[in-house]
Amino acid sequence: MAHKLEVKNFKSYVETKEGPKEILKGVNFEASSDEIHVLMGPNGSGKSTLAYSLMAHPDYATSGSVRLDGTELELLTPDERAKEGLFLGMQYPVEVPGVPLTNFLRTSLKALKGEAPSIRSWTGILKGYMERLKMDPQFAFRNVNEGFSGGEKKRAEILQLEVLKPKFAILDEIDSGLDVDALRIVSEGICRSHEEGCGIILITHYARILKYVRPDFVHLFYKGKIALSGGEDLANRIEEEGYDKLIGSLS
Amino acid sequence: MKTDDGLFELEGACSFHPEAFGGLGKKEEWKYAPLGEVGDFANPFKPSNSSRILLNGSEAPEGKAEKLLTPRDKVEAAGFASVRRAFPIQMPAGESEIKVINEGGRDAAFLSLDFIEAKKSDALLTFEGGGEGVYFLDVKAGPRSQVSLTVLCLNGGKKFIYDATRLGRDAKVKRNLVCLGEGFTRYSSGAYFTAPGGEAEMNGAYFACGHAYTECRVRTAHSVPGCKSRVSYRGALLGAEARSAWVGESIIGKGGRGSDSYEANKNFVLTPGAKSFSEPRLEIKNGDIASAGHSSSVGYFDPDQLFYLGSRGIGEEEAKKMIIAGFFDELFSQMGSKEAEKEFKDFCRKAGV
Numbered sequence: 001m002a003h004k005l006e007v008k009n010f011k012s013y014v015e016t017k018e019g020p021k022e023i024l025k026g027v028n029f030e031a032s033s034d035e036i037h038v039l040m041g042p043n044g045s046g047k048s049t050l051a052y053s054l055m056a057h058p059d060y061a062t063s064g065s066v067r068l069d070g071t072e073l074e075l076l077t078p079d080e081r082a083k084e085g086l087f088l089g090m091q092y093p094v095e096v097p098g099v100p101l102t103n104f105l106r107t108s109l110k111a112l113k114g115e116a117p118s119i120r121s122w123t124g125i126l127k128g129y130m131e132r133l134k135m136d137p138q139f140a141f142r143n144v145n146e147g148f149s150g151g152e153k154k155r156a157e158i159l160q161l162e163v164l165k166p167k168f169a170i171l172d173e174i175d176s177g178l179d180v181d182a183l184r185i186v187s188e189g190i191c192r193s194h195e196e197g198c199g200i201i202l203i204t205h206y207a208r209i210l211k212y213v214r215p216d217f218v219h220l221f222y223k224g225k226i227a228l229s230g231g232e233d234l235a236n237r238i239e240e241e242g243y244d245k246l247i248g249s250l251s
Numbered sequence: 252m253k254t255d256d257g258l259f260e261l262e263g264a265c266s267f268h269p270e271a272f273g274g275l276g277k278k279e280e281w282k283y284a285p286l287g288e289v290g291d292f293a294n295p296f297k298p299s300n301s302s303r304i305l306l307n308g309s310e311a312p313e314g315k316a317e318k319l320l321t322p323r324d325k326v327e328a329a330g331f332a333s334v335r336r337a338f339p340i341q342m343p344a345g346e347s348e349i350k351v352i353n354e355g356g357r358d359a360a361f362l363s364l365d366f367i368e369a370k371k372s373d374a375l376l377t378f379e380g381g382g383e384g385v386y387f388l389d390v391k392a393g394p395r396s397q398v399s400l401t402v403l404c405l406n407g408g409k410k411f412i413y414d415a416t417r418l419g420r421d422a423k424v425k426r427n428l429v430c431l432g433e434g435f436t437r438y439s440s441g442a443y444f445t446a447p448g449g450e451a452e453m454n455g456a457y458f459a460c461g462h463a464y465t466e467c468r469v470r471t472a473h474s475v476p477g478c479k480s481r482v483s484y485r486g487a488l489l490g491a492e493a494r495s496a497w498v499g500e501s502i503i504g505k506g507g508r509g510s511d512s513y514e515a516n517k518n519f520v521l522t523p524g525a526k527s528f529s530e531p532r533l534e535i536k537n538g539d540i541a542s543a544g545h546s547s548s549v550g551y552f553d554p555d556q557l558f559y560l561g562s563r564g565i566g567e568e569e570a571k572k573m574i575i576a577g578f579f580d581e582l583f584s585q586m587g588s589k590e591a592e593k594e595f596k597d598f599c600r601k602a603g604v
Binding site for chain 2: 055056057058059077078079081082083087088090093094096097098099104105107108111112143160164
């Protein structure tokens with residue numbers, strides 16, 4: 001059965017010297033886990049704020065409603081939202097010194113699913129996932145994201161997506177900084193997760209990833225809200241016309 | 252008393268007479284310590300002789316020993332003037348264990364550990380018990396010896412420990428220190444190269460809980476050519492009243508051509524209000540060195556790390572434990588001492604972190 005994510009009148013604020021500043025100005029959308037949604041928009045339009053706010057990053061105060069399969073997430077902490085099935089793939093994944101990737105992922109699995117694979121079987125399981133993403137198995141024993149290149153960090157994010165199997169994944173510019181081979185490998189990982197039932201909300205600046213991750217819906221994000229929604233053709237229009245022209249025609 | 256001071260190009264006053272030093276309060280080296288609690292250690296005292304010194308389970312015999320260095324502060328001079336018992340110990344090759352157990356009383360004792368030339372030794376020394384005191388530990392690492400000496404300082408009463416390692420030609424020494432507790436500890440240690448080719452690795456982990464004050468001072472003295480030192484200390488503080496200080500001093504003298512030196516200290520403040528001071532110092536007196544550097548930090552939990560782990564389902568409490576464990580795990584893998592790691596982790600568990 002498909003899962004459902006409903007975002008209603010979702011607003012987000014950051015604290016500034018002048019007081020709270022509204023970044024998201026009432027976002028509304030619904031997504032089913034058998035769909036791929038793509039959010040595109042100019043720099044500073046609030047796409048990353050939306051991604052982080054949906055996951056309850058402490059920098060943002062929020063209002064409105066975020067429901068996953070009918071469960072209200074708005075008052076939940078990041079780990080509680082993860083347990084409900086939400087996942088955030090980050091543009092700049094954080095380094096965690098001294099914590100090997102393998103330990104981190106096994107702890108995460110235990111937290112999310114209530115139990116972790118036995119240590120004996122775990123190494124082989126993880127190796128299998130890493131091979132699909134063409135990751136060196138030795139990365140499992142390196143500290144989380146520490147010393148990883150930009151591309152390695154993105155593969156590690158998709159590795160986590162594939163291992164943790166959330167209901168919905170918000171992927172914030174997961175394609176930035178990837179060469180053509182890495183882009184294809186990362187895209188294949190996203191598609192595998194989707195085929196296994198994970199809903200995808202992909203934030204991107206470029207249509208090139210959409211050659212591999214074919215969207216059902218494309219949303220144009222502008223000034224803290226969805227300004228226009230359409231199908232794959234909207235991404236093509238953005239690519240051809242640019243944001244300024246498209247947004248100009250809207251107004 | 253004959254000492255090795257002349258070799259090491261150390262500056263500042265030194266004397267076996269406590270009266271040669273001024274009051275503690277006016278001295279730079281006492282600026283972090285809570286002198287109200289320990290100021291009376293500035294005077295010689297009658298030692299309780301209550302410390303038991305055990306070598307591999309048997310009482311170590313008393314004897315005569317020469318101190319490597321002249322005291323360089325008032326408590327050191329007063330403490331050494333109070334010493335009535337010295338324990339010169341020829342350290343065997345292979346593994347060995349020394350315990351210093353003081354269950355009560357204020358004691359002063361001098362241990363002189365002599366590691367044999369060209370032998371490989373791995374020793375564990377533990378300070379235990381609720382007694383207080385001033386202890387002296389001189390370590391001689393013979394030429395081409397390979398010495399690993401781990402000290403566990405399990406804090407009961409107030410303790411001052413003065414620990415100096417003298418390295419012979421091509422000696423390779425690893426010194427690990429774990430300092431745990433809720434009381435007062437001031438641990439001064441140093442690596443002193445007496446001939447070329449020596450390598451000293453000085454690692455330390457400290458955890459100050461509750462009302463603890465933990466001060467670690469580490470000196471490396473490069474006054475002969477071609478020696479290498481690495482200092483890596485990490486500390487954590489739990490409780491609003493917890494205090495720590497770390498002072499790292501790397502001295503590369505005129506004779507220390509080709510020296511390679513690095514010192515690093517990182518501190519993790521787990522509770523608002525706890526205070527950690529970190530002060531690296533580097534003094535280079537010649538222009539022909541291989542490398543010298545230092546780094547130092549005092550930090551809190553990074554909200555972005557907590558968020559990242561949270562976004563993977565790991566709750567805040569568990570995430571904090573992971574981050575702290577990761578912070579120290581790097582150090583323990585450098586130390587390579589299972590006893591040090593176990594003692595530290597047991598302490599963390601009891602402290603709830």
